[in-house]
Amino acid sequence: MVNQFPQVLTIAGSDCDGSAGLQADMNTFQRCGVYGMSVLTAAVAGNSYGIFASQPMPTEFIDKQFAVLTEDFQINACKTGMLTDTRTIETVAKNYQKHDLGPLVLDPVIITKHGDMLLEEDAFETLKEKLIPQATVLTPNYYEAVKLTGIQIESTTDALKAAQILQEMGAKNVMVKGKHNDKQQTKVTDLVLLEDKTSFTLSEPFINTTHINGTGDLLSACIAAEIAKKTSIADAIKQAKKFVTAAIADQLDVGHKYGPVNHLVKYSF
Ligand SMILES: Nc1ncnc2c1ncn2[C@@H]1O[C@H](COP(=O)(O)OP(=O)(O)O)[C@@H](O)[C@H]1O
Numbered sequence: 001m002v003n004q005f006p007q008v009l010t011i012a013g014s015d016c017d018g019s020a021g022l023q024a025d026m027n028t029f030q031r032c033g034v035y036g037m038s039v040l041t042a043a044v045a046g047n048s049y050g051i052f053a054s055q056p057m058p059t060e061f062i063d064k065q066f067a068v069l070t071e072d073f074q075i076n077a078c079k080t081g082m083l084t085d086t087r088t089i090e091t092v093a094k095n096y097q098k099h100d101l102g103p104l105v106l107d108p109v110i111i112t113k114h115g116d117m118l119l120e121e122d123a124f125e126t127l128k129e130k131l132i133p134q135a136t137v138l139t140p141n142y143y144e145a146v147k148l149t150g151i152q153i154e155s156t157t158d159a160l161k162a163a164q165i166l167q168e169m170g171a172k173n174v175m176v177k178g179k180h181n182d183k184q185q186t187k188v189t190d191l192v193l194l195e196d197k198t199s200f201t202l203s204e205p206f207i208n209t210t211h212i213n214g215t216g217d218l219l220s221a222c223i224a225a226e227i228a229k230k231t232s233i234a235d236a237i238k239q240a241k242k243f244v245t246a247a248i249a250d251q252l253d254v255g256h257k258y259g260p261v262n263h264l265v266k267y268s269f
């Protein structure tokens, strides 16, 4: 039987050190037991010290990747990562409307946790207008939630307000990821607002490590994979939070500065 196995697509940039981007997404898909595919939107030259160069893909090439994948595969869910600029967002939004790609997990990648910009400032409005309304699950980190909503997030109530604004923009379900830049904090708490307007928080212990590159990618890729496996949205998000915490806790010693999360961690789904 063809096309019965869960098939998931990442629409993302390549990060050559494997910590983030489509390499991290594909590792995550494999760990989650789904078949992974990728539409390459850009490529960055990066390592554990940062990102040093970036190259967007031509839009015709992005279109072609969508065309050839969708004429052959039955995609059950997809996620986005680095989208670089307005024309890339427009191309992805157009293709998402044109093809059946299943539920969309939109990771609104704007800036890495080390300060490298991955989305041009003048593309924020296009992201809001063209892609957020199509998102089944939107997963902004603290900085992205502040940027997209203008809300200064200092508490769970603020995170809920930001999530409500993002839902008003059209995202069905929103996960606002909490801050984790204070070595004294004991927990990292994310806020989830579901389509039915119920909300809950997810707290896990704060792990004091420099090996946290690619946390957001692992989380959003895992949510997309679980959705493709027909897990409910709430359970997909809970599962992803557990998996990312395990992958941060079991440090993999590669890279000299800010290493990757450990996609190889022992973890059962
Ligand atoms: N040091 C940490 N300890 C525990 N959990 C963390 C830590 N850093 C990130 N996380 C978790 O990883 C997930 C991804 O969040 P985040 O790192 O903010 O995303 P992004 O990579 O998009 O910036 C969230 O669930 C967050 O709570």
Ligand SMILES: Cc1ncc(COP(=O)(O)OP(=O)(O)O)c(N)n1
Pocket (backbone or CB within 6 Å): 012, 013, 014, 015, 020, 021, 022, 044, 081, 082, 107, 109, 111, 112, 113, 114, 118, 212, 213, 214, 215, 216, 217, 218
């Ligand atoms: C190509 C590419 N590079 C870096 C990222 C950022 O990954 P993310 O997991 O969102 O953020 P960090 O945890 O690495 O700061 C990306 N999405 N794509």
